[in-house]
Amino acid sequence: MLASNSPTSISPPPASVGVGLKAVHFKEIIDTRPDLGFFEVHTENYMGDGGPTHHYLEAIAEHYPLSMHGVGLSLGSSAPLNKEHLRAVRDVVDRYRPALVSEHLSWCMADGVFLNDLLELPLTKATLDLVTDRVAAFQDAVGRKVLVENPSSYLAYDINEISEADFLNELARRSGCGLLLDVNNVFVSSRNLDFRPEDYIDAINPDAVGEIHLAGHSITRHEGRDIHIDDHGSVVTDAVWALYSRALSRTGPVPSLIEWDTDIPELSVLLSEAAKANTFMQSGVDHVSVA
Amino acid sequence: MSALPELQTAFKQAVFGDGQTNATIESAIATGGLTAAEKVSIHRNNTFLTLTDSLTAVFPVVARLVGEEFFAATAREFIQRCPPRHASLLFYGGGFGDFLDGFAPAASLPYLGDVARLEWAWHEAFHAGDAKPLAADDLQRLAVESLGRLKLTPHPSARLLISDYPTAAIWQANQSCDGDPETINLDAGGCTLLVIRPALDVEVRILKPGVHALLSVLISGGDLTQAHAGAVAVDENFDFESAIADLIGGGTFTSYFQGD
Numbered sequence: 001m002l003a004s005n006s007p008t009s010i011s012p013p014p015a016s017v018g019v020g021l022k023a024v025h026f027k028e029i030i031d032t033r034p035d036l037g038f039f040e041v042h043t044e045n046y047m048g049d050g051g052p053t054h055h056y057l058e059a060i061a062e063h064y065p066l067s068m069h070g071v072g073l074s075l076g077s078s079a080p081l082n083k084e085h086l087r088a089v090r091d092v093v094d095r096y097r098p099a100l101v102s103e104h105l106s107w108c109m110a111d112g113v114f115l116n117d118l119l120e121l122p123l124t125k126a127t128l129d130l131v132t133d134r135v136a137a138f139q140d141a142v143g144r145k146v147l148v149e150n151p152s153s154y155l156a157y158d159i160n161e162i163s164e165a166d167f168l169n170e171l172a173r174r175s176g177c178g179l180l181l182d183v184n185n186v187f188v189s190s191r192n193l194d195f196r197p198e199d200y201i202d203a204i205n206p207d208a209v210g211e212i213h214l215a216g217h218s219i220t221r222h223e224g225r226d227i228h229i230d231d232h233g234s235v236v237t238d239a240v241w242a243l244y245s246r247a248l249s250r251t252g253p254v255p256s257l258i259e260w261d262t263d264i265p266e267l268s269v270l271l272s273e274a275a276k277a278n279t280f281m282q283s284g285v286d287h288v289s290v291a
Numbered sequence: 292m293s294a295l296p297e298l299q300t301a302f303k304q305a306v307f308g309d310g311q312t313n314a315t316i317e318s319a320i321a322t323g324g325l326t327a328a329e330k331v332s333i334h335r336n337n338t339f340l341t342l343t344d345s346l347t348a349v350f351p352v353v354a355r356l357v358g359e360e361f362f363a364a365t366a367r368e369f370i371q372r373c374p375p376r377h378a379s380l381l382f383y384g385g386g387f388g389d390f391l392d393g394f395a396p397a398a399s400l401p402y403l404g405d406v407a408r409l410e411w412a413w414h415e416a417f418h419a420g421d422a423k424p425l426a427a428d429d430l431q432r433l434a435v436e437s438l439g440r441l442k443l444t445p446h447p448s449a450r451l452l453i454s455d456y457p458t459a460a461i462w463q464a465n466q467s468c469d470g471d472p473e474t475i476n477l478d479a480g481g482c483t484l485l486v487i488r489p490a491l492d493v494e495v496r497i498l499k500p501g502v503h504a505l506l507s508v509l510i511s512g513g514d515l516t517q518a519h520a521g522a523v524a525v526d527e528n529f530d531f532e533s534a535i536a537d538l539i540g541g542g543t544f545t546s547y548f549q550g551d
Binding site: 122 | 294295298300302307318319320324325329331333334337341375376379416419420447448488491
């Protein structure tokens with residue numbers, strides 16, 4: 001239940017950099033308290049009732065703002081929004097009062113089966129109506145504004161009527177949600193679907209952007225072609241840093257996250273990526289203050 | 292292009308089925324670059340890789356016993372037959388032990404299903420609710436004559452298992468890759484186990500059959516008189532007082548109440 005007298009959530013300062021929280025780093029984070037703006041977790045990983053995962057997240061939440069990033073709500077499914085899952089998301093959000101709550105412009109459930117993947121949604125007027133309603137229901141359930149992230153794409157649909165950037169801008173305008181701009185996803189999609197990533201960044205409404213994601217990707221040869229895969233298993237590439245810088249010049253400082261989900265390295269590697277992001281953010285701040 | 296429900300059903304079938312696309316997908320996906328089937332296969336690979344990783348994380352001992360390649364093939368079969376139905380993978384894998392029981396290629400390892408059920412119990416205990424265990428002192432003030440109708444609430448993490456194989460020894464011997472491999476005699480007989488997490492660490496305890504029977508009655512809501520009868524039925528020399536003291540000392544219960 002959303003009580004108006006609940007403790008208000010702490011917002012990360014606009015110009016802060018966070019990293020994805022991984023269980024292997026729990027103890028080191030509690031022991032060393034690295035200088036970071038926030039931690040982001042996958043909401044679905046905290047849907048258990050108790051145990052060590054909650055124990056450590058509670059300890060970390062005492063010292064850092066949290067961002068709850070969902071991967072299972074399936075905002076783009078044709079089936080009715082899964083009320084049970086929505087309640088589970090709300091329960092985790094109520095438990096931790098995170099500074100940010102986000103999900104994806106994609107779908108991952110069909111006929112009651114979970115694909116554990118974020119699949120492309122046809123971008124039409126009809127799906128825009130559908131997703132707008134679902135984002136509204138999501139925001140009602142958690143009692144706050146949420147952010148919706150642009151996906152990484154490997155295919156497009158013949159039926160598409162709206163560009164992804166326009167779709168997201170309109171979704172934000174209609175539902176009041178914010179956008180989570182994943183610049184690595186923009187890069188990955190641009191290579192797989194053959195468009196200019198700079199144009200995408202420039203088309204996104206900068207005022208709607210409430211968070212930026214940064215991550216590594218991999219390139220695999222598939223039937224004689226290079227396919228860019230958004231695997232979050234390596235450092236951010238120079239091309240993605242350049243897009244980040246471009247995005248920041250439009251949005252100004254916004255919470256930015258280093259994601260790393262496969263082949264998870266030592267915490268120090270994440271911290272050095274975060275420091276790099278911070279350098280970009282600070283140079284943007286200087287630039288703004290000079291201007 | 293078909294309506295969204297048909298497209299999403301077609302994708303689900305292509306991913307969890309044999310990987311073949313159908314007319315719905317073929318007509319929906321824009322041409323250029325890879326074929327529609329190749330594009331869908333990128334998602335299919337991702338689904339199977341990440342779900343296999345998830346199963347490997349929950350069933351590390353099963354994975355170790357059969358080896359990486361065999362486990363991947365086994366997981367593939369399981370994922371196709373029992374895809375996840377919950378959008379949190381914390382809830383995925385509960386049927387893996389039963390699946391292994393009937394999985395012909397693993398028939399030469401008849402204990403594999405029991406090992407998987409032990410690992411699932413461990414996983415469930417790890418994520419179960421937290422609760423402060425009952426202390427022996429909490430029961431001191433009760434009148435002796437009221438004890439027979441007493442019911443004890445098990446800790447939310449408590450899970451009981453019975454195996455015809457030395458499953459606990461197999462599980463224990465495969466907790467790390469270090470050291471010399473231990474030889475376990477499969478004829479050593481079965482075991483009765485309690486998996487529980489009274490605080491932060493999950494414990495796997497071997498129970499005597501009488502204690503297992505006692506706890507089994509208590510967990511299913513019986514009172515101490517009924518539990519005692521259940522224990523004596525499997526072990527006529529059952530030592531009731533020391534069993535209850537050990538269970539309470541081990542943080543097995545969280546509260547007590549008087550039955551009818």
